[in-house]
Amino acid sequence: MTKRKTLPAAIFMVFVMTFLLAIGQVFLKFGANNLTLDFLALFTNYSLIIGLSIYVFSTFIFLFALNHGEVSILSPIFALTYIWVSILAFFLFTEPFTSFKIIGLSVIFIGVSLIGLGSK
């Protein structure tokens, strides 16, 4: 019996992570807007702290997924974050969806799907 190189569970884990990371990026964007040189102010920059925490948490989930899969498959799945960030930006910052954007995001989705299929 051949050992499957990348478990579907690992792919799914990273897939869920991409939603989290998109939210984390939004928090980081809010946090970056409030960045000052005042070191103490960093500790009350809650958006920054939440954003960084999400990234730290995600790194450990990624580690767990990596134990059950190849990087060459799991790593590109993060490209899905572009899609979720664009959707969030549309609703939160009214960043418009141009046709280039929609086509580009669709192509990214197809690309990630192909790579996911490449694990079979």
Add this chain to the structure above:
Amino acid sequence: MSTPLWAVFLVIFATVISAFGTIYLKRSSSQLSAKIIFNINFLFGIFLYGVSSIIFLIALKHGDLSILYPLVATSYVWVGILSPEMLGEKMTLLKWVGLFLILIGVSLLGLGT
């Protein structure tokens, strides 16, 4: 603001570093306990991620996010190049086609912003 070429190169350099970081994280991932934080591969991987983030933030100060952000996707290509060498993974045609599509997609994304 316009994006100087050196900012583009800086981001690509950052993605190469982050790709190495990912490889080292993968190397450490078989250590399944909390002791992983003492694992040299884990520490080096995290360190490379940190360096890559700082370089990216420096580039961001001088360039447009709508151009630099899509460039981050090149890290998957570097991972695809490094993983056969450093981890013994197999790169198939399907994976390369998928990566190529991702690059096309982020280019369109950059153009569309």
